Amino acid sequence: MTHSFQTGGPLPPDSAVYIERATDAQVLDHLQKMNYLLFIEPRQQGKTSFAYRVARKLALPNVVFAYVYLNPQATETAWYDMIAPPILRQLGELLPRSDWPLLPQNSNQWRDFLSDIAVAVRQADKRLVIMLDEIGAAKFEGVTEFFSVLRDVFNSRLFEPQFQQLTFWLLGTFHPRNLIKDDTISPFNIAHRLRLPDFTIAEMQALVAKVHWSTEQTDLAQTIHKWTGGQPYLCQRLCAYLAESATLEVEQAIERLKGEDENHLPHILKQLEDNEKLRDYLKQIFAGKRIKFSPSQTRVQAELELLGVIKADAERYCTIRNEIYKQVLAELFLDHVEPARPTIDPNVTGERWAVLVGINLYDNAPYHTLNYAVNDAKAMYNQLLADGYAPDHIVLLTRDKEEKEKVLRNTDIYNALKDMVKKTKPNDSMLFYFSGHGETIENKRYFIAGSSQQEYLDESAVSLSRIQDFMDRPGGADKKIVILDACQTRVTKGAPGIIEAKGLAILLSCGQGQQSYEYPEKELSVFTYFLLEKLADGKATVEAIDTEVKQKVYDWGSEHKQIPTLLPDEHNEEVKRIPLSYHSHQAILGAIMALQHESCFASPDEGNQYR
DSSP states (O other): OOOOOOOSSOOOTTOTTOOOOHHHHHHHHHHHTTOOEEEEOOTTSSHHHHHHHHHHHOOOTTEEEEEEEOOOOSSHHHHHHHHHHHHHHHHGGGSOGGGOOOOOSSHHHHHHHHHHHHHHHHHTTOEEEEEEESGGGOOSTTHHHHHHHHHHHHHTTTTSGGGGGEEEEEEESOOGGGTOOOTTSOOSOOSEEOOOOOOOHHHHHHHHTTSOOSSOHHHHHHHHHHHHTTOHHHHHHHHHHHHHOTTOOHHHHHHHHHHHOOSSHHHHHHHHHTOHHHHHHHHHHHTTOOOBOOTTTOHHHHHHHHHTSEEEOTTSBEEESOHHHHHHHHHHTTTOSOOOOOOOOTTOOSOEEEEEEEEOOOSSTTOOOOSSHHHHHHHHHHHHHHTTOOGGGEEEEEEOTTOTTOOOOHHHHHHHHHHHHTTOOTTOEEEEEEESOEEEETTEEEEOOTTOOGGGHHHHSEEHHHHHHHHTOTTSOSEEEEEEESOOBSOOSSOOOOOOOTTEEEEESSOTTOOOBEETTTTEEHHHHHHHHHHTTTOOBHHHIIIIIHHHHHHHOGGGOOOOEEESOTTOHHHHTOBSOOSOOOHHHHHHTTTOSSSSOOOOOTTOOBO
């Protein structure tokens, strides 16, 4: 089958690659009731394709559609000259040209015009749906009166029955509060809003099924969905690339998209470049700060949602909309520096895998609630994405302060690590990162899960020795890195034993008997903050982290005696050469530091919490 994926302009009504969403079914009930409808979505979400499809394919008797694509106009007269003639032409035989009403030039005449055509439609026993696409273009002087007429027509249906035959669908990237800007006039609150959501996995599978692929369709659909989140334009664009070449991988198609796209991603970046307020707010979300998703109450969130870069996660917190956006924002924009597209070190081979854990909330004493462990893990996640990790190669496990119902046991962490390690092969690298509480007891290092009990650490905590055992799987990754940002206090019965394992590096945020501190000004831990700073420069080997990060943590506050430590020992040359980041990549640093409120480093004080 020849593919017909389309990445520019609306899809034709009979397009083979149009994918029906729940909205296609919902709109029928609203149409029968002649409800006013709002379709408010970011650019290239399929609004116009949806309108074309409904107008041409929806099998409803006695319904006439008139579609008008709007462009900005400088004057009120020009606005009505743009709208009225197309409506009349699409009425066709219902209203011959000889019977056309006077073309409106102002809002009063606009109401008379609508009344005249509604009478004609009623006499023909028809109903008329006027679709106004790109309604955000309405910015002329007199725009409030224009929308006031639409509301008045709706409210007059009881006493002027011709208006019962007329309804409006408004499509575009706009906020209803901007339609009527005069506070003394009632807002435009008469319409029902319908969403055109991103494709579900099932809808993505239906799209992929349009072509006979060389790979298994279900796997391909899931991979595309993981990267795009179902964003229609991105899905269509990737499918178009993949259909052209049987040997192209999804990740290669994404790189091609980022290099060739001129319509979608550049628009988003341009809007952010021109608006410092949006940019700064987005930095906080990108860096993992938990902000409740409330665009109806928060204007900056509403603007970011309409731009298409944020959405609500499963817990109704703001999150970046998809993994492609995360990479593009990290690579090209957030630090607002001239971006350099990352280049993978040609000497590095194999795939990269990671399990990241951050725990703020603990069920049992003496483990108090932490402030920034979840931020640490999320910032690591963003850094790995920016460094080229595939999203499905990373598992992120967190438990934040508000998540009392969410249980995070040591077995959850062990199982995630075991499952990920099973996927690794020789030449791959495997990273395990933990941020939270820790203890060292009887020669054993433990890292505290959300439900751990101090008297039963063997059974309930995460043991470093077991982490080592899992990662040392025969035939698995030959480069293994464990990074642990946690205290090592309460040491009893001697020092912990030295880890002996080929190709395994263990980086501890502090030495035996020491504490790991938080960095309130950065809303991260001290060690992870400087670790991320080093990872961002693309030259982070184990040796570089052991020397440079250790020194920066020590300089931050030597009186606290937090000195990061490398295991097994400093003489293991093979371990010291293991790379943790492969890209030359500065842009992500802005995201890592997004939560800071001052540009200078703060001095530690007695109030800084430790782990």
